[in-house]
Amino acid sequence: MISPGKKKLKLTIRVWRQKGSNERGQFRDYLLQGISPDMSFLEMLDILNEQLLDHGEEPVAFDHDCREGICGACGVMINGQAHGPDNETTTCQLHMRRFQDGDTIVIEPWRASAFPVLRDLIVDRSPLDRIMQAGGYVSVNTGQAPDGNCLPVPRHDQESAMDGAACIGCGACVAACKNASAMLFTSAKVSQLAQLPQGQPERAQRVLNMVAQMDAEGFGSCTNTYECEAACPAGVSISHIARLNREYVKASFCSTAEPTIPMK
Amino acid sequence: MNEAMNNILNSRVPDGPLSEKWQNCKNEMKLVAPNNKRKYDIIVVGTGLAGASAAASLAEMGYNVKAFCYQDSARRAHSIAAQGGINAAKNYPNDGDSVYRLFYDTIKGGDFRARESNVYRLAEVSNNIIDQCVAQGVPFAREYGGLLANRTFGGAQVSRTFYCRGQTGQQLLLGAYSGLMRQVAAGKVQMYSRHEMLDLVVVDGVARGIVCRNMVSGEIETYAAHAVLLCTGGYGNVFYLSTNAKGCNVTAAWRCYKRGAYFANPCYTQIHPTCIPVKGDYQSKLTLMSESLRNDGRVWVPKDVNDSRLPSQIPEDDRDYYLERRYPAFGNMVPRDVASRAAKERCDAGYGVGDSGKAVYLDFKRAIEEQGEQRIREKYGNLFHMYQKITDENPYHVPMRIYPAVHYTMGGLWVDYHLQSTVPGLYVLGEANFSDHGANRLGASALMQGLADGYFVVPYTIGHHLATANLKPVSTAHPQFAAVKEDVENRVRKLLSGKGDRTVQEFHRDLGEIMWNQCGMARSQVGLESAIEKIQELRDQFWNRVYVPGVGEELNQQLEQAGRLADFLEFGELMARDALERNESCGGHFREEYQTEEGEALRDDANYAHVAAWEYTGNDSTAVRHTEPLTYDTVKMTTRSYK
Amino acid sequence: MHWLKAFLTSSVGRKFVVGLTGLFLCFFLVVHLAGNLLLYVGVDAYNEYAHKLHSNEELLIIAETLLFAALIGHILIAAGLTFTNWRNARNKSYRTFDSKREDRTTPMSFAPDQTMMLTGLFVLIFLICHLSDFKFGLGWENLGESYSPAQKALLVLENTWRQGIYLVGVLFLGYHVSHGLQSAFQSLGLNHPKYMPTIRRLSVLFGLVVAIGFGSFPIAGLVRSQTNPTSVEQVSPVEGGEAVDAETPHSPEH
Known part of the structure; x- marks a missing residue:
């Protein structure tokens, strides 16, 4: 629902920053204001990145592509939950209405030895x-198939x-x-x-x-x-x-x- | 214009009756002997339906394939997002379908702006695609007897669409991807993911390689081959907001254009009628919901402009089911361009709903009453779920609100019947080419075309090129590779030198706004002319004021986006120019000056029954327009009517 | 035997063995509990059961060998898997982790499925103590042959230390099997929408039965040691059916 009246959120984003796979990473805190509850989680990250660029900082790298929950590119740990709190929902389909004003959101990359971090929230899958x-x-092989209704x-x-x-x-x-x-x-x-x-x-x-x-x-x-x-x-x-x-x-x-x- | 130059565009359409052309072509093409195939290297850029299917098929045949994609895995190409289905002329439902009917519907759906021979071939091989996919284990929907099920789709009066729940594109892509992975394991395909093609290398007039950026290390790399296949999708993101994936871009195609490939019909874009409306200025992307929803959903707006009641409180008598009213024969199932324009017409007239007034209702009340909520859930559960996720509204109880959004681009690099561009050795497949959908694509035809090109067309036609082109050995040591690589490096350096005050996203949003307002669903001469000026201005600003952080030798997403946007800023102008030159309304291209009194599109067959193919001449604003006349020997050009 | 080696070194194969041995041990628990419960029927019934069990030495040896093999296999493979998981899976842990399972009733860090190694370790400690008491009689050498199995059991259970160890041990055991039983079915590939929900419920029920069933013995021992302790010199026969109990002194694995 388009609801202009909804209260905007003020959030602390605690996000993992790591420049490359061989570098040490650490958490950084960023304050975000005016986040609409109708935003998707990735749109919130977009806003964060725009804000970082305004301050001359490098934006947070994260994988994403289709932003409709099907390509599988996006995915981060949000407050310790893969893809955030909703079941059967990708990070891109998670909306900020799931969070409360004043929340601190911890964002980490997928962690697994088999998935080394490439940068910030991007891992090698x-x-x-x-x-x-x-x-x-x-x-x-192409061309070998029998009629689809044979089986x-x-x-x-x-x-x-x-x-x-x-x-x-x-x-x-x-x-x-x-x-x-x-x-x-x-x-x-x-x-x-x-x-x-x-x-x-x-x-x-x-x-x-x-x-x-x-x-x-x-x-x-x-x-x-x-x-x-x-x-x-x-x-x-x-x-x-x-x-x-x-x-x-x-x-x-x-x-x-x-x-x-x-x-x- | 430029009638004299028409002969440049040799479409190589074979002789013979329409239904025998493809067979004749196959009979006459030169072949590469099985043991010689391994002597040829082929580069495939993009791993969507067209790219993955082509790469897998060519590798199975014995060629050495190098496949590239910008995603982290070949499985993520945006073909995956197609929901509704794939057409084929199987006639399993026994409702009178045939290859000819599929061909005719596609030609008609494309508003008679596609090449007859290509479309016929597409319809012909459509059945093989279904067979191939079934054999790969694609779990198409089945009837209780275990045989394949079909559903209906817009623009057709037969039921010919095969589907896998609402995830058909995903399943077809995973089928092609599995074939690709099998060939990677067999050592016949070398897979380069997180690699973005940034230029084409043409040696002695023939495409012989590409220049890529390794998106992890940032290194600029060169690859040589005997042929290059471009399967890089469409350019819908020139509008910033579209249903395309965020990474979709025109760069690879645009770079090829700058190396001599003609760009055909760039103004043909499809606006999909059933998308979730825009909700705020932060919006990064639009979400499409399958057109199949229109099978059971009814589109309406209030009859009264000032009706501010909730949809549930508006009685039947006060609702205007405008599609059913205007197009009684097809009703809610009219083709996409027609449905989109009708929605825009209602909203522009003030009947739009929602806070922005830019939406219409898609109502499932009757379907739920007739079929029960469970049946509707089975058919569209995932779409309803997605709608609810995004909008926080339950479509089982409240009608959905939808609005058209940019979805697909019918235009693309010009190709002949062999899918070869004007640069020999450069083949263009799938959405990246212009060939099969004319001015409007019917639902469930994009998947069909991507797979047709990749599985059943290019594997034949590329052999002819390799066998006849007399290719000399060329490696990346050739000076042309170094020269192109330097071009690319300079360009990257130039982007990084920009330490201005505006971000890439801001520029992209501005470009999108220009394109959507002036070159979107309705276009006019005045609007297009001003768009061209504004784009030029924006382009200048971009190079002066853009801020790209970081360095080139690292994973740098801003740099990637900046490069893509730089190309969109050039491409947008060509698109507007093409729209300006096409003084008619056809399919997805609607010029306000050319419409009937009822507001239907007015085609001009006498002057515009041709493909416009643009040649780069060294300057972004002076491309030359060539034409390839479209002749219809089998079908008669009629005014499309869905009434 | 390449295929067998491949099976036994693969994660799935090893997990299969853990599941199979686990199921076998669960089956043994049922038998063991049934035997023990005879103490509530009466000392004679219990003693008769114990003697019958020992009358067929060959069978006993086979059963005990099987049981020890299963136990050792279960422990070694599970510990090996856990160790590999700890070492390999994640070189950097999450700052926070929160479950997304809606059916979780216990806090994540105490949940049975998260603590199998820990509960297993406690069960092992308990088992060592239990075996030393009943199988090897360590610390109870002075009882000699004159005591009946039931008397020995009662004496052990009236020891305050043993009461504590046994109670804690079987509680951990119950906790362990409440996840273990259904997990074994899953590892063996026996999961079907028709019966898996039942198995999951049964598994929790089984855990409860094990904890309460076995746990009742040290508690009864505690009650008895407060009211009517068994003396070492003069063993008072337990009256009627309300006998206090013991563990099977010579049941297969002890």
Whole structure:
């Protein structure tokens, strides 16, 4: 609702500043005034940056792109919560009406050894790409496909596969996990393809390799605290992790496949 | 104008009847033998639907591909944000669809300003796209019997749109991305993320490489190849506020334009009717909600200008369902340009709602009554959720407020039937080219075009270039690379030397305001002329007064944005100039001087049934306009009517 | 055996083993508790159970071996995983951390799932004490063979130190399994919308049963030591059904 009458907020922003991956970082406090409750969180950061530029300071670097909650580029820890206090919401879709006048907001980058900080709030999430490279695909070349309706997919399976496929790859699961585990991310793709007929030929190999790659990247292991699920902006459920576990055991004991990714 | 120069634009449309052109073309193209493919390097810039699909397909064929994107991961390209769906002429619902019908709807939707042959090919390969995506594991919506489901979309009277909830673009992109990742693992694609292309290297008249900035280290890097594919999307961010991602930019295309690629129809921009209205001057971006909402939502405004009641208190009799009233045949499902203009017309006439008066209602009351809230939730749950997040209003109870916003750009670099630009070896795919949507794009066609170009067109046509162009070995040691690199470095230095008093964002906002007011939904000669002047002025100011902090050799987001804005400031002028030269209204281009008494667009087929392609001549204000006539052998040009 | 090595060194495989051994240990807890509860039925019933258990030596050895293997495997692998997580996962911790789980009822730093290593450690300490009391009889050598299993149990439970250690130990145990049981199902991949909510509830219930069930013995011991202590010389047979209790003196793992 467009509500001009809403009270503007005065906030203290405590944000992590770090010039480069090899430099030491520290928290800095900035005072912001006149923040409209209808602003998105990133628009608040925009205002902060404009203010910093006015003072000749370097603006806070943060990843963002689509600003509609789907690209997965944005994501910071806000008062210790990945993507802030709302469930199923990315940082860009979080609005300042969730905060109170006078609040101090602590903003930190995703922290995980596998995600080194590049600058301020920007981290390197390329390990997630490498997990996908290890098997997050169906090996079908362009031009080889049969008619789309050749393979009926029960609607229930398709819906469940879509639940996993909805992952936006933002890394909040890693950030929220006390072990910095990437299990929710990895399982979302494993689960999607395990439930579809297209994924069957590589089903065993896929899970073995993706898990091996995940381990090799230095992510922690899952200890079932389910913080990932709560932090996930795409609502990916930990039932996908269970499916990954199942798939992994099945692949290890009931198939001839072996991981081809070198162990760490 | 410049009729004499028309022959420069050889569209290479093959002979034969429309339905056989693509087959004929494929039959006649030269091939690269399988073992020779690995001798060729191909650069693909951008990893959206077009880029990722092309890079994956070419690598599968055996070429060595280098793929670049400015995002931190190839999966984040803005194709991901497309919600509604992808068209294909499968005719699964048995409602009489065919390749011809999809072709015809697309041509008509584009207001007869697209090349017949290209559009027909697009419709032809649309079915292969669905097959390919299904095979990749894209979880398209299914019927209870397990077969693929379809929904209807604007501008069509058949149900031909395939979808994955409200995340179709995301799922299609992840499909293409998975193919790309597979090729990265296979060593056939080298992936360069967080790399921004800043220039094109042309050697002996042929595109042979690019210059990039490594966005982490800030280093300016050069890459050589046998061909360059530009898949860098559209330029909607010239308006500052658009539904595009914040990073979307025209830089790569603009740099190619400056190296000899013609820019076609830059004035064709699509204004999407169902976006969340602007709420404050801090706004950084507009959010689109899928057009599919119009399947069940009804658009209305109060009948009385001064009606200040809450929407729920306005009885049916006092509501004006203006789309249903004006266009009874298509109703709320008219194409985007028509719906957008109708909304603007109502708001300009004072019927707009909301605090700003710049919004109309999109009401789901009847749909919820008829189908139940649960069914509506299943169909649009994520869109309703998103709307509520942003506006703090519950659309299940209160009608949504929507207003048009810049969404897609039909214009782009000029390409021939092979998708090659006027620079040999430079291919342009997807939204970055101009080829398939004419003056207006139908919903669910952008995904189709991006994937068609990447999966099923360029893999064939590029072979012809490689096999016939007689390319000499060129490495980055070639002096031309050093020369272009120096250009880029100088430009970066120049941007950084600006220690003025205004920020990049302020300039961008100013540019956006000029573009939206004078070159947006409605344009006029006076407005466009003043826009050109203002843009020139703003450009001068920018170079004198912009403040870019930091240094080049680091991760510097302000520097990135400054470079992109500098190009938008040049491009905006060309766009206004193109709009000024096109003295007609067609599709997304609406000139106030050219309309019917009822306010519908008035096309001028006698004088403007052509593509305008602009050639850079060394000066930002004196580009030369070339034309490629559009001839329609199969369809008859008619006035679009959705009544 | 490359595949097995890969399985046992992977995070998922190791977690699977922790879950499997955990489930087995939970199963043992059920058996153990059932046996112990016989003390409430009567000293004779309890003694008979203890003797029957020891009548088949081979079976006992197999069972005890399995149990020790599971226990040691469970501890070593879980500790190894935790150690790796601590060392590797995050080289810089957050300034603040706050859960986004809406179903959290306990503060984050005390929640069962966050403290598995700590509660596990306390359980281990308790277990060492418990095993030394009942399996190896350390500190109770003077009791000799003349005492029945029930008498031994009663004597141990009336010791104030033991009451404290046992009570605290089983409370931690209950806390540990309240997360552990459902976590084991998850690690084994047994999660389905149909039954997972039930398992999660059962898991908490199981934790309560374990804590209350086992916890009742040291409490009863405390009550008894205040009112009617068992003397070392002359063991008074417990009357009727309201016998005070003990732990199984020679049940499989002790």
